[in-house]
Amino acid sequence: MNQSQVDQARTSKGSVKFLIGILVFVLVLGGIGFLWFQSENAPNLAWMAWTKPTAIFFITIVCLLLAMSIWEAFSPGGGPRVGILRFETTRGDRLFLSLLGSGFIHLAWLGFVGPDLWRALGVSIVYALLVFTFV
Amino acid sequence: MDKPLNNKAWFFVLPVFFLVAISAIIPLMTVVNYSVQDTFGNNQFFWAGTEWYSEVLSSSRFHDALLRNLMFSGIILAIEIPLGIAIALSMPRKGIWVPVCLILMALPLLIPWNVVGTIWQVFGRADIGLLGRVLSELGVEYNYATNSVDAWVTIIIMDVWHWTSLVVLLCYSGLVAIPEAYYQAARIDGASKWKVFRYIQLPKMQRVLLIAVLLRFMDSFMIYTEPFVLTGGGPGNSTTFLSIDLVKMAIGQFDLGPAAAMSIIYFLIILLLCWVFYTVMTNFGVDAPEKEVD
Numbered sequence: 001m002n003q004s005q006v007d008q009a010r011t012s013k014g015s016v017k018f019l020i021g022i023l024v025f026v027l028v029l030g031g032i033g034f035l036w037f038q039s040e041n042a043p044n045l046a047w048m049a050w051t052k053p054t055a056i057f058f059i060t061i062v063c064l065l066l067a068m069s070i071w072e073a074f075s076p077g078g079g080p081r082v083g084i085l086r087f088e089t090t091r092g093d094r095l096f097l098s099l100l101g102s103g104f105i106h107l108a109w110l111g112f113v114g115p116d117l118w119r120a121l122g123v124s125i126v127y128a129l130l131v132f133t134f135v
Numbered sequence: 136m137d138k139p140l141n142n143k144a145w146f147f148v149l150p151v152f153f154l155v156a157i158s159a160i161i162p163l164m165t166v167v168n169y170s171v172q173d174t175f176g177n178n179q180f181f182w183a184g185t186e187w188y189s190e191v192l193s194s195s196r197f198h199d200a201l202l203r204n205l206m207f208s209g210i211i212l213a214i215e216i217p218l219g220i221a222i223a224l225s226m227p228r229k230g231i232w233v234p235v236c237l238i239l240m241a242l243p244l245l246i247p248w249n250v251v252g253t254i255w256q257v258f259g260r261a262d263i264g265l266l267g268r269v270l271s272e273l274g275v276e277y278n279y280a281t282n283s284v285d286a287w288v289t290i291i292i293m294d295v296w297h298w299t300s301l302v303v304l305l306c307y308s309g310l311v312a313i314p315e316a317y318y319q320a321a322r323i324d325g326a327s328k329w330k331v332f333r334y335i336q337l338p339k340m341q342r343v344l345l346i347a348v349l350l351r352f353m354d355s356f357m358i359y360t361e362p363f364v365l366t367g368g369g370p371g372n373s374t375t376f377l378s379i380d381l382v383k384m385a386i387g388q389f390d391l392g393p394a395a396a397m398s399i400i401y402f403l404i405i406l407l408l409c410w411v412f413y414t415v416m417t418n419f420g421v422d423a424p425e426k427e428v429d
Contacts, residue, residue: 018145046178048161049168058164087418100410103403111192115185 019073083135098128170395187396200380219302252364283373309340
């Protein structure tokens with residue numbers, strides 16, 4: 001095993017530890033939060049006006065971020081490359097571009113086509129796949 | 136990689152994470168929740184779907200405020216950045232005048248925004264203000280309260296007066312960080328003043344200029360206090376920028392749903408523009424000459 005392989009093994013070991021750390025942290029925090037909200041002293045969050053669709057939206061974003069952390073743990077460094085935009089992007093940049101672009105796709109659909117946003121979601125997913133493939 | 140990853144550092148980020156969560160993420164989530172519902176107060180909400188987004192996207196009121204805001208940001212960036220660079224270049228690099236200049240430059244930044252608005256409101260009045268009185272004595276018709284061009288000119292001059300100092304200080308910090316050896320090399324090569332600026336000073340100021348442009352753009356795009364105090368968005372709606380319109384809608388009319396939808400759209404536009412600015416300035420800009428010099 002040469003030096004670079006040793007380094008790589010060490011790095012990925014550190015990343016897996018980091019991943020386990022994140023997962024434990026999220027689970028502990030989630031557990032505490034869950035117990036707190038079940039208790040009598042639960043904070044009154046009626047002012048936040050949660051709805052099922054917006055909750056699903058934010059849970060999806062959190063899942064995406066967690067998935068990116070897991071990806072990063074197994075392949076550290078962010079996978080930088082120069083794509084069709086002709087400057088270096090990491091997979092974090094690509095996720096940001098996908099989410100931002102999806103926001104605008106939905107707004108454009110709403111403005112120009114109509115309120116049926118499921119097809120806009122489909123377009124956004126295709127757009128995100130294209131971003132992750134070519135950018 | 137030379138050293139093993141030390142993940143303990145992440146725990147030091149936790150306090151910032153909690154602060155950002157409380158000050159930014161939770162309010163943002165609430166705004167998203169409000170943007171798809173309607174309310175008449177008392178924490179009672181009714182599902183409205185994408186209705187508010189459609190309403191905001193097709194409202195001429197929003198289009199006009201957005202256009203005004205983009206125009207305002209463009210104008211003040213076009214004035215403040217070159218002016219800031221010019222002032223920073225002409226400031227002394229050593230001697231007793233350095234602290235004097237720096238303090239003079241820092242003074243406008245220390246004044247609270249609503250006070251800046253009040254200062255200019257009084258300054259521009261034709262009856263008691265120095266500027267207004269002098270202009271009317273000279274026979275110039277000037278009234279920022281009734282003429283929209285005058286209102287715009289006053290707000291732009293006020294912003295330039297208030298914020299050019301920030302650009303100057305940032306550029307100056309970039310300029311004093313350039314080692315003397317660069318200038319010596321330029322003198323040996325017989326480089327002109329313009330070449331020294333183009334190939335040494337500008338590339339070395341690139342990072343601070345990026346920060347200056349981003350800060351000034353974001354600040355001007357969310358400008359509220361100064362025009363609100365000076366003109367209150369008038370005359371008519373001629374100086375109603377996005378944030379003034381937003382506050383009118385959310386607090387004045389208590390239309391939380393449309394205001395939230397407008398906030399989200401406003402937020403997406405700021406994110407996009409900042410990303411474009413940041414990418415362009417870090418990847419293209421004046422990078423190539425710097426590599427030649429290094």
